[in-house]
Amino acid sequence: AASAAPTVADSPRAEAEIAAETPRGEAEAESARGQPTTVEAPKPGPAVDLDDNLQAWLMTPVAKGPMLQCFIKRDKSGLDMLYPQYRCYLQTPIGERFIMAARKRKKSNSNNYVISMNMKDLARRSDNCIGKLRSNFIGTEFILYDSGHNPQRLPPEALASPDGLDREGRGVRRELAVCINTQNVVGAASPRKVRGILPQIVDGKVVDYQPTAEADTMLVRDKERRLGDDFLQMTSKQPRYNSSTGKYSLNFNGRVRMASVKNVQMVFEGSDEVLLQFGKTGKNDFILDFQYPFTPMQAFAFGLTSLAYKLANEGG
Numbered sequence: 511a512a513s514a515a516p517t518v519a520d521s522p523r524a525e526a527e528i529a530a531e532t533p534r535g536e537a538e539a540e541s542a543r544g545q546p547t548t549v550e551a552p553k554p555g556p557a558v559d560l561d562d563n564l565q566a567w568l569m570t571p572v573a574k575g576p577m578l579q580c581f582i583k584r585d586k587s588g589l590d591m592l593y594p595q596y597r598c599y600l601q602t603p604i605g606e607r608f609i610m611a612a613r614k615r616k617k618s619n620s621n622n623y624v625i626s627m628n629m630k631d632l633a634r635r636s637d638n639c640i641g642k643l644r645s646n647f648i649g650t651e652f653i654l655y656d657s658g659h660n661p662q663r664l665p666p667e668a669l670a671s672p673d674g675l676d677r678e679g680r681g682v683r684r685e686l687a688v689c690i691n692t693q694n695v696v697g698a699a700s701p702r703k704v705r706g707i708l709p710q711i712v713d714g715k716v717v718d719y720q721p722t723a724e725a726d727t728m729l730v731r732d733k734e735r736r737l738g739d740d741f742l743q744m745t746s747k748q749p750r751y752n753s754s755t756g757k758y759s760l761n762f763n764g765r766v767r768m769a770s771v772k773n774v775q776m777v778f779e780g781s782d783e784v785l786l787q788f789g790k791t792g793k794n795d796f797i798l799d800f801q802y803p804f805t806p807m808q809a810f811a812f813g814l815t816s817l818a819y820k821l822a823n824e825g826g
Contacts, residue, residue: 526701528749529769530789531761560600560607564627565640567806568610569656569686571711574802577784579765580609582813584794596817597629598798598810609806612643612814621645621652621818625807637678641686643811649818650691651729654811658683661722682720685709687808688728689815701758704746706776706812707732710739711803742803744785747775760787765799767791772816788813 560567572578579601586594595613599606611629615622624634625641634642634657645652659668661682668676675681692703707728709719717740721727731737749758760775766789776786786800786809796817800809 526758527769527771528701528773529752529755529757529759530764530766530773531750531759560609564609568627568640569805569807570715571803571805572801577799577801578806580798580800580806580809581606581791582796582798582810582817584796584817586794595629595632596814598806598813600806610640610810612810614818620647621649623814623818625810641807641811642683643814645815645818652689652811652815652818653685653727653729654687654689654808655683656686658720661720682722685719685721685728686716686805687811688732689812690732691815701746701749702771704774704776704815706744707737708742708744708803708808710741716805742778744776744778747777747782747784762787762789762797765789765791765797772796774816776812786812788816 581599581601583597583599584594585597593614593616595611597611598609600609608629610625610627611632612623612625613632615624615634621643622645623643624632624639625643626632626636626638627640628636628638631638633639639657641657642655643652644655658680659665659676659682664674664682665676668674668681673681686709688707690705690707692705709717709728711717719728719740724730728737728741737743747760749760751758757769760773762773762775765787766773768790770790773789774787775784777784784799785802786798786804788796788798790796796813798809798813800806804812
């Protein structure tokens with residue numbers, strides 16, 4: 511008889527780890543030989559021209575077609591081990607290329623990150639800063655902004671300017687994405703539920719959404735069920751429970767090697783097509799694959815939310 515899904519008593523974590531499925535044929539063949547099961551990773555995605563305007567590419571929805579494949583490297587070296595740097599690299603047929611980096615801001619009580627095009631320049635007021643990811647205190651709700659200003663803290667030159675821009679050309683910040691992690695009910699060791707919200711896309715570009723009042727923010731509109739058709743909504747794919755291994759699993763097509771509470775795939779509600787997948791491949795190594803409608807920076811932000819999420823689990 512199949513065993514029931516585990517409870518908290520069966521596991522030291524309230525959050526269940528998600529393992530990567532292995533194709534049945536390969537698993538059975540290698541098991542018969544007494545070898546560990548491995549899956550050859552798929553070939554890197556299509557080549558992308560980043561030399562023209564990297565910032566514009568990072569903030570534009572990727573073209574419809576095959577998934578882009580990236581990996582994220584967590585660097586805990588140096589004196590700031592509590593504030594590791596996360597570097598994102600694009601994998602292409604001609605090699606790997608650094609595209610952006612992030613680091614948690616110091617002296618911040620929550621998970622607030624600066625996203626930069628330069629791994630050596632992560633200052634939030636730098637020209638290399640293209641985005642900021644901010645969470646609530648308990649790390650369940652994340653909002654991605656561009657490098658603009660909080661509408662309640664506009665600098666004097668922006669307030670005095672007819673176009674509302676400061677000397678660097680920055681005005682009221684745009685909201686680019688929301689990621690919401692739902693806590694597990696105490697007593698149920700099951701994977702976390704993730705919801706994602708993105709602004710709509712018109713003519714291949716993300717619609718500018720610059721709320722100036724709290725009531726108009728994406729988070730508040732979501733809580734009050736006022737999103738309407740102005741936004742794209744997605745959810746995490748429900749993993750399958752394997753009674754023989756006692757683990758939940760998803761099919762990452764050979765891209766993920768380790769079980770982790772951080773592993774996740776995002777889909778539109780009612781669809782099985784994976785729009786984004788994030789998973790652990792080593793102690794400090796993770797994959798990030800995504801397709802339309804994500805921009806590269808939105809996808810990177812979703813990966814960061816998985817890395818930052820801490821409630822009801824330890825380690826991973």
